[in-house]
Amino acid sequence: MAISPSFLPAAAAITLAVDCMGGDHGPRITLPACRAFLERHPEASLRLVGLPEALKDFSHPRAVIVPATEVVAMDDPIEIALRKKKDSSMRVAIQQVKDGSAQAAVSAGNTGALMAIARYLLKTLEGIDRPAIAPQLPNSKGGATTVLDLGANVDCDAEDLLQFAVLGSALVSALTGNESPTVGLLNVGEEAIKGSETIKKASQLLRVAAKSKDLNFYGNVEGNDIFKGTTDIVVCDGFVGNVTLKATEGVAAMIVDFLRFEYSNGLFSKFAAIVSYPVLKALKKRLDHRRYNGAALLGLRGLVFKSHGSADEVAFGYALDRAYDAARNNLLDRVRARIAHAAPLLARAESAAPVDATSLPV
Amino acid sequence: MAISPSFLPAAAAITLAVDCMGGDHGPRITLPACRAFLERHPEASLRLVGLPEALKDFSHPRAVIVPATEVVAMDDPIEIALRKKKDSSMRVAIQQVKDGSAQAAVSAGNTGALMAIARYLLKTLEGIDRPAIAPQLPNSKGGATTVLDLGANVDCDAEDLLQFAVLGSALVSALTGNESPTVGLLNVGEEAIKGSETIKKASQLLRVAAKSKDLNFYGNVEGNDIFKGTTDIVVCDGFVGNVTLKATEGVAAMIVDFLRFEYSNGLFSKFAAIVSYPVLKALKKRLDHRRYNGAALLGLRGLVFKSHGSADEVAFGYALDRAYDAARNNLLDRVRARIAHAAPLLARAESAAPVDATSLPV
Structure with missing residues (x-):
């Protein structure tokens, strides 16, 4: 995997806020993933947010339980999550970031609710109209x-x-150390x-940005270039991105x-399967979406990472690691620096267009 | 494969017009594919369009050579193909359909040029603004x-x-005999x-169409449903469709x-590969895009099928077969009947919006 977040030698002390109630499985997978995370990162701390009853058996010297009285359900409409459940674990976790108690929040909950609450609490950065996943x-x-x-x-x-x-350029530079990632x-x-x-x-616009060294714009790319790795970053609207991602998962x-x-299918094939086991295992690992779990919500005045709702312990651990890497490599500062540099290009009314929150995937 | 075009017992005598010069390989693959096609279908005839010099060695009792003096190159701009090369093999092949000398035309040439010429010569059907691939x-x-x-x-x-x-409903009913294919x-x-x-x-609009029995509308589908086969037909705009298709090819x-x-990678794996040969061969066949070659240009007053530009003899043969099946199962009449039935829904100015021909893939 190209992501080698250890390029920065000194690891700062980072605290993550974790929505332990989110996702299809809740504390049953988030808590073991958090324990493993703390073991992997001896300098990291966690703020575990959720119903006290659900988290009461967890204790760790570098973990604090932060109580919340409500939980956003995976099928809660945005309005319910945003307006009615004001003490949800998701919201309290993001509030930790806003308060400065944590450098990033991670949730496996309802994507639409997460984006809406993150946007409401943290606000978008100056020069950014719509946060992106x-x-x-x-x-x-x-x-x-x-x-x-x-x-x-x-x-x-x-x-x-x-x-x-x-x-996207700021994210990739924070996660990989490549300061000039290519954009398609x-x-x-x-x-x-x-x-x-x-x-x-x-x-x-992108060609102009490339001329002023704001971006390393490669040019247009096609759908297959995502998987060829033609560019480090591929930019598209959320409709095309969502449909493409799901179609490729389908294939x-x-x-x-x-x-x-x-x-x-038949004895000989079963024999072939046995001798092919290492190859098939490697393929499974290669295609394992768990390794790629943890998508950044970018463009906000704070770091929030979204885990897949169906994430298991391993997958949720990857999301925690990604948030951790982004935080200790100063993703937010990098985003701000890039926006400041590109400010003349981005000069447009902030938050002009509201996100159609009902269109967010869960 | 679900496509079983033999559901109509009586096969009419069908003539296809073939642009023998189109595609990356031209007559070197189109001519052998045409010969094999004539052998597979003893009641079919072909009109082989191209430079006489390139086709002179081909002869068959059910094939006629139709001369053309020009060839549309794969990278010709639309305007050149449409306005300058008025005696191209592509155009002459489509002209055969317009004249009634052939029931369908097949070309592996430049998609943008094919669509523009087909649209110019054949015109769109009443009630249809934009032809689709x-x-x-x-x-x-x-x-x-x-x-x-x-x-x-x-x-x-x-x-x-x-x-x-x-x-799409008309196409699927013509190719499979299913009169009520599902639409997502x-x-x-x-x-x-x-x-x-x-x-x-x-x-x-689709829900209204379903109520009046014009369509069997299933509802919204997601990218992965294309490959699950949730519906017989998936409808999207050309941008999303193109990007999705290429992304899935990439995966x-x-x-x-x-x-x-x-x-x-290593001796043991090579042994595994040998014993896995039947499985890998079956996978290759399953993923073989040649079997799916031959896309219909729909919404025109005549049948035109587009083969992939890089098609080999086998792939081009599939495109010929698909055009043949569509023609003998009266695709054009089916399209007309469905449009007539849906006319109140489709009531909108014909050809209001011109196709942005420069955006067509090659």
Whole structure:
């Protein structure tokens, strides 16, 4: 994996706030993942947020239990999560970041609610209209491609795409140490002439940004370039990003199902499966979405990471590690510095367009 | 494969017009594919269009050579193909359909040029604003999911998506005999409340169409549903379709590359590869895009099928077969009947919005 967050020699003392109630499984997986995290990182601390009854058996010298009286359900509408459950574990965890008690928050809860609450409590950074969700996807180079936006913003204009490029560059530089990661604009062809009006305009903005050294803009890329690893970052609107991510998960699942079926189909195939075990195990590891769990919510005045709702202990641990790496490598400062440098380009009314919160994925 | 085009007992005498010069390889692959096609279908005839010099060695009792003096290059701009090369093999092949000399045309040439010329010569059907490209993708059910649009229309409105649903339903009923194929609207979530404004409006239009029995609308689907085979047809705009298709090709290629690498990595793995040969061969066949070659250009007053530019003889043969099946199962009449039935819904100015031809994939 290309992500090698240990490039900064000195690790600062970092505290993460964890929404222990979020996700499909809640404390049953978040608590063991937190314990393992504390063992992996002897200098880190956690603030574990949740119903006291659910967390009462957990104790660790570097963990503090922070009580919350409510839980945002995976299918709660945004309005309920935001307006009615004002003492939810999700909200209290983000409040820890706002108060400065934690450097980042992690939740496996409802994405739409998480984005809405994070945006409400933390606010967007100056120059950023819409926060974005930026996960990493595995690529053929053995590394990861950061794709954003993945689900938060279904209607984006060219300026939003430019902002996503700035935010994604800061994230990748914080996670990998590469100060000039390449940015590709997802399009239907590599030629600058192709694409929708929005994409053509975004391409122009990105070329201007590249000239002023705000970005390392590679040019247009196509869907397959995400997995070739042509660029470190791929920028697209949240609709395209969400559909593409789910479609590629669908293809991978189809292939794995097919291999499983074929290898269990007759005695000879079963024998082949046994001798192929190391290869199939390596494939499974390569395609294991758990390793890529933990997407940054970028563009806010604080760090929030979203774990997949169905994450198991291993996957949730990856999300915790990613938040930890981002925090100790000063992601927020990097985002601010990049935005400041790109300020003339990003000059546009802040928060002009409200996020259509009902369109967020869960 | 779910496509079983022999459901209509009586096969009419069908003639296809073939652009023999199109694609990356031209006559070297189109001519052998045509010969094999004529052998597979003893009642079919072909009109082989191209430079006489390139086709002079081909002769068959059911094939006629139709001369053309020009060839559209894979990288010719649309304007050149449309305005300058008026005697191109691509154009002459489509002219055969217009004249009634052939029931369908097949070309592996430049997609943008093919769409522009087909649209110019054949015109769109009444009630259809934008023709769409509709390929089939393999799904986990062992069948194929028809996805449209894939590349022709990068900016679509809700009415376009409704039209695509009508066109796709006609195609699937012609190719499979299923008179009520299910239609899914590609979205970021299954709930009707999700998606962009265009998608929400399209969802409403599709629900109205379902009530009047014009369509079998399933509801919103997500990216992974394409490969699950949740619905027979998935409707999306050309930008999303193109990016999704290429991204999924990218994932599949990454997995195959990975297996190849792992199986060639060390003696034991090589042994595993040998005993796994039948399984890997079956996987290769399952993922073989050649079997899905041949995308319909729908919404025109004549049948045109697009083969992948890099198609080999086998792949081009599949495109010929698909065009043949569509023609003998009266795809054009089916499209007309469905449009007539849905006319009150489709009531909108014909050809209001011109296709942005420069955005077409090659």
